[in-house]
Amino acid sequence: xxRSWFSRHIAIILLVLAAVLAGGYWFGPWRTAEKKPDYRxxxxxxxxxxxxxxxxxxxxxxxxxxxxxxxxxxxxxxxxDFNDRVTKGQILAEIDPSLINAQLEQSQANLANTQASLKLxxxxxxxxxxxYAQDYIAKSELDQSVQAxxxxxxxxxxxxxxxxxxxxxxxxxxxxxxxxxxVVSRSxxxxxxxxxxxxxxxxxTIAKDLKTMQIDTSVAEAxxxxxxxxxxxxxSVDAYPDRVFTGAVRRIRxxxxxxxxxxxxxxxxxxxxxxxxxxxxxxxFVNIVIEExxxxxxxxxxxxxxxxxxxxxxxxxxxxxxxxxGAAVAIPVELGINDGKYAEVIxxxxxxxxxxxxxxxxxxxxxxxxxxxxxxxxxxxx
Numbered sequence: 001x002x003r004s005w006f007s008r009h010i011a012i013i014l015l016v017l018a019a020v021l022a023g024g025y026w027f028g029p030w031r032t033a034e035k036k037p038d039y040r041x042x043x044x045x046x047x048x049x050x051x052x053x054x055x056x057x058x059x060x061x062x063x064x065x066x067x068x069x070x071x072x073x074x075x076x077x078x079x080x081d082f083n084d085r086v087t088k089g090q091i092l093a094e095i096d097p098s099l100i101n102a103q104l105e106q107s108q109a110n111l112a113n114t115q116a117s118l119k120l121x122x123x124x125x126x127x128x129x130x131x132y133a134q135d136y137i138a139k140s141e142l143d144q145s146v147q148a149x150x151x152x153x154x155x156x157x158x159x160x161x162x163x164x165x166x167x168x169x170x171x172x173x174x175x176x177x178x179x180x181x182x183v184v185s186r187s188x189x190x191x192x193x194x195x196x197x198x199x200x201x202x203x204x205t206i207a208k209d210l211k212t213m214q215i216d217t218s219v220a221e222a223x224x225x226x227x228x229x230x231x232x233x234x235x236s237v238d239a240y241p242d243r244v245f246t247g248a249v250r251r252i253r254x255x256x257x258x259x260x261x262x263x264x265x266x267x268x269x270x271x272x273x274x275x276x277x278x279x280x281x282x283x284x285f286v287n288i289v290i291e292e293x294x295x296x297x298x299x300x301x302x303x304x305x306x307x308x309x310x311x312x313x314x315x316x317x318x319x320x321x322x323x324x325x326g327a328a329v330a331i332p333v334e335l336g337i338n339d340g341k342y343a344e345v346i347x348x349x350x351x352x353x354x355x356x357x358x359x360x361x362x363x364x365x366x367x368x369x370x371x372x373x374x375x376x377x378x379x380x381x382x
Contacts, residue, residue: 037308038362041323041355042300049296049344051337052234052287053226057217059237059271059282063208065179068200069095071172078190080204086177092204093188095173104166111159114152121145121152181208184280207280213271215247215284218257218264227252232289233269237282245278247271249288291337297345301338303356323355 073095080092128145131137185205188194194201215235219227233247253266269286271278303320308328318335321328334347350356 037328037360039323039328039357040359040361041357042303044345044350044352044354044356045298046295046352047298049293049298049337049342050289050339051291052289052339053219053223055217055219055223055267055286055288057215057235057267057269057284057286059213059215059278059280059284061181061184061207061210061280062212062214062270063179063181064184064280065181065206065208066202067092067175067178067204067206068196068202069172069175069194070196070200071095071100071169072193072195072197073097073099073173074193075188075190078186078188080183080186082183082186084183085181086183086206087180088177090177091174092177092183093175095175095194097170097173100166100170100173104163104170107159107163107166111156111163114155114159118149118152118156121149125149175203177204177206179206179208181206182210210276210278210280211273213273213278213280214250215269215271215286217267217269217284217286219252219267219288221256221263221265224252224265224267226290227267227288232292233286234289235269235271235284235286237278237284239279239282240277245271245284293337293344296336297350297352298342299333299335299345299350300356300358301341301343302358306357306359308360320350321357322350323357328357 075093076096077094078092079094080086080090086092125145125148128137128142132139132142183204184207186203187201187205188203194203215233227249229249229251231249233249235245235247236243237245247269249267250270251268253268255266257264257266267288269288299320304318306321308321311330318333319330320333322331323329331349333345333350336344336346338344
């Protein structure tokens with residue numbers, strides 16, 4: 001009897017302890033803390049905001065001159081090399097003039113021959129005029145003398161033209177620089193034969209001035225509408241990754257290019273290069289400044305994505321949530337330009353110093369996000 005009474009009391013005590021433990025779990029402070037939202041916020045500040053277009057381009061000299069030759073021959077002398085600075089009229093190279101000199105001597109001899117024939121024709125014409133005046137010859141003989149004189153004059157003119165051509169060609173054997181600048185490339189060596197039968201071969205490429213350069217960049221048709229002349233440009237190059245260079249838009253060329261069904265336009269950007277550290281051919285990573293605000297209220301775009309649990313999203317209006325005394329308060333806003341991370345606040349009740357909610361760290365992920373995470377896991381595992 002005493003054993004059964006003791007067993008009943010032990011069972012009752014165990015039930016009471018179980019009830020106390022269960023109540024403590026469900027209503028304890030850790031359950032309350034688990035349900036309380038843990039908001040991640042960002043303080044609104046004022047600052048500079050810039051909207052820009054990104055593109056890639058190539059640095060080129062503003063004036064790039066290809067120096068060639070109009071005659072064929074063997075290169076006898078080579079006076080300049082890569083990166084040499086040259087002045088206008090400086091001799092760059094010389095082509096063997098032997099053949100040209102032979103042609104020149106032949107043209108001089110031909111001219112002397114035609115000039116002698118001209119003198120004879122002039123004497124015959126004078127004699128014919130005298131004989132015709134005395135009725136010793138017929139009019140037809142006089143006409144023949146006059147015609148022979150005209151032919152002799154034409155032959156002299158032709159010989160003088162050939163002589164002038166050969167003198168000009170002899171001048172072409174000396175290759176001179178048409179501008180002052182820097183030799184960017186050299187495509188010929190001593191002893192090499194250059195042939196100018198159908199096209200003019202390029203012997204040297206000279207950049208007129210490397211202190212002023214340009215960037216030729218391709219901008220997609222979706223972005224080119226915002227590009228205007230004289231807009232500021234910031235760019236960088238791989239050679240100096242920690243340095244930002246500046247420039248300005250000079251021209252939007254109307255000739256478009258279609259590549260993989262994408263229409264692009266060549267935007268030419270002027271660049272100052274006083275130290276000549278920017279070299280032709282470098283790839284430039286360009287940001288064309290479309291709009292800029294000096295002191296605007298910067299709203300993080302991530303705040304537009306936050307919605308408290310149970311709220312209904314209004315797609316027709318932009319709303320953010322401000323943290324007030326631990327609660328999320330909806331604030332409608334009007335936005336201006338954005339740089340991809342922050343947007344300009346142009347209307348609404350927000351002020352600098354407000355804490356905007358970006359996310360609730362304790363919120364359970366949505367079904368869509370969970371499904372997406374699972375899909376990404378399967379892709380990575382595969």
